[in-house]
Amino acid sequence: MDLSAEQQAIINAPLAPLAVIACAGSGKTATAVRRLVEMRRLLADSRARVALLSFSNVAVDTFRQSYQTLAQTLPNGAGRSRVDFETLDGFITSHILRPHAYRTMGSQRAAFLVTGTEPFLSGFTCRRDPFPLPITDMKVGFENNELFFYYDFQGNIKRLDQNAASLAVRRLGRTGAYTHDLGRYWAYHTLIDQPLILRALVRRYPHVLVDESQDIGLLHQAILELLMRAGVQVSLIGDPNQSIYEFAGANGMFLRDYHRREEVTAFSLTRNYRSRPSIQAIANHISGRNDEPHRPIDPGTHGVYFIGYSNPELPGLLDAFHAEVANLGMRIENAAILCRSSKLADQLAGVNEPSGRGIVKHFVEAALHRDMHGRFQDAYKAVVRGIVSLLDGPPQGLLASLSHPAHDRSLQDLRRRLWAFSREVETGLPSSELPAMDSWHPLMLARVRTLLQEIHQDFGMVPTDNLGHKLARTGLPAGPLGAGADLAAERGPRIRVGTVHHVKGESIDAVLYVATRPHLQAMLDGVETELGRIGYVAVTRACNLLWLAVPSAALREMRPALLAAGFQEAGDR
Secondary structure, eight states: OOOOHHHHHHHTSOSSOEEEEEOTTSOHHHHHHHHHHHHHHHHTTOOOOEEEEESSHHHHHHHHHHHHHHGGGSOGGGOTTOEEEEEHHHHHIIIIIIIIIHHHHTOSSOOEEOOSOOGGGGGOEEOOSSSOEEGGGOEEEEETTEEEEEEEETTEEEEOOHHHHHHHHHHHHTTTEEOHHHHHHHHHHHHHHOHHHHHHHHHHOSEEEESSGGGOOHHHHHHHHHHHHHTOEEEEEEOGGGOOBGGGTBOSHHHHHGGGSTTOEEEEEOEESSSOHHHHHHHHHHHTOOOEEOSOOOOSSOEEEEEEEOGGGHHHHHHHHHHHHHHTTOOGGGEEEEESOHHHHHHHHTOOOOOSOTTHHHHHHHHHHHHHHOOHHHHHHHHHHHHHHTBSSOOTTHHHHHHOGGGOGGGHHHHHHHHHHHHOTTTSSOOTTSBIIIIIHHHHHHHHHHHHHHHHHHHOOOBOSOHHHHTOOTTOOSSBTTTTTOGGGGGSSOOEEEEHHHHTTOOEEEEEEEOOHHHHHHHHHOSSSHHHHHHHHHHHHEEEEEEEEEEHHHHHHHHHHHHHHTOEEGGGO
16 A cells, blocks of 8 residues: 555654554554564664554454565564564463463462353352352452452442452452453452563563554553553554443543653544545544545445334345345445344344254354354354363363463364364254254264264363263254244345444445434434444444434434435435
8 A cells, every 4th residue: 555644654753652543444554564564673683572462363363464574674683573463362361361370369270261151150259239249240440540340230330349359359369260351450460469570571572562552441551551661662553433342441541642641652544545435524524533535536326325214124124235235246245234232233134042952052053153144253152162061071261262262372273173163064063954853963963972082082171971961952943943043044145244343443345334213313423422433433344335224213303414414315316
């Protein structure tokens, strides 16, 4: 890409902390990777390493591949390999939690992640009237430079009895177990209790660049602050208007205010390379910014439209959007139907409650995810839950380690085996189109039995007894598993359906955002609320075509505001 003057200024800045506020579609990835190459050039033959951190494995892989190409321009003595790419949680886990936290936790073994389904967790609760709170529902906040424990009650923070919560956390810590929140809690305390670890990190990583910094939560920030006070130079790049993880304590304020620090230099990226000018105009209206579209104006049927819907009309609306995408010559796989809630997403995608009982439901769920909706990651995770449930005394933390590959790379071969089982219809999990009782179930049982035998032989993990009893066919239908689950499947490939959170960071040719009245009002009111920012993220995913689905009952009232924002009514083209 041709770099803008704004991008060049960031790339060529002195080796010091930066705060980069970037609009959607502004080439943050390209800028961050080129900045990383320049940082490595400035460090010359220094043995210090640079870490580029983000919040998804997809982003990390993209950074790694881009850097490997661009780093070929570095001279041989510039230490081009002294660069690490990880998620922020992966960095914390690999450098603090796994090797060192057990001492602070008082455990005799390395720390391991739990998901909440492990049987031994039933004995770990915290007092909360009128019912005890499972420790996996406990959250950790940070306020006035102090950590505190709380739980989320219908979106409101409810503080726990701090002494009782602390006792429960320490008791769990002695087993070596931690949840995502408690992992950050222990990482923070490890850096305080073991200052040698902090000093070693500063020597190894004097420079850290964090992409998508609007997603930094309060505990993430607390850990980064410890590193910065010890001497690490941290640069942040992101878009506060895309901060949509307030439930995790990420409200974008750390990034928004970072430039106010004396040692930090502020930069901006204000050119959108992704979206058509009509879509960028909507984004500017919502955000109150004046970002510049890079793409030229191209009159035609591409653009931004709103259209009314009632619940009975939703299937027809989805079909109309599918037809429009095909009519405009776009690829179906490069389009998406988005909504705010996973419940509505499942409804639109035709995801029904899987049949069967007990452990069998995991494999039914996996088959439906794979065959009916193309959700291979969800299918894999369901298979993992099923297989781990069929092991006799599996290693602690196995379920979480297999489900979250960034946290444990030692299980790569087992993970590949499970991926193959979840994807391969002929040799792994049978097709959901087979009659469930007479064909799918016997095949599934035989293949699971074979897989468990291989896991026992190759990895030493022992299968449970009474496999046939645990995988009984009770509750399965006589016909195919997916019968009636998704009638759209009969019409060939369909556009994927998901939540806005699942596509953040993507560029999508065509987007249909199915919104409720509160969602629309919040979006039109701007980005001061998380609901408004979710609308902004939905709009800015679109490259060429954006449809906004408006509840028919709200259409008359909201039409003037939508027209003023730059939308065009679908029937007026």
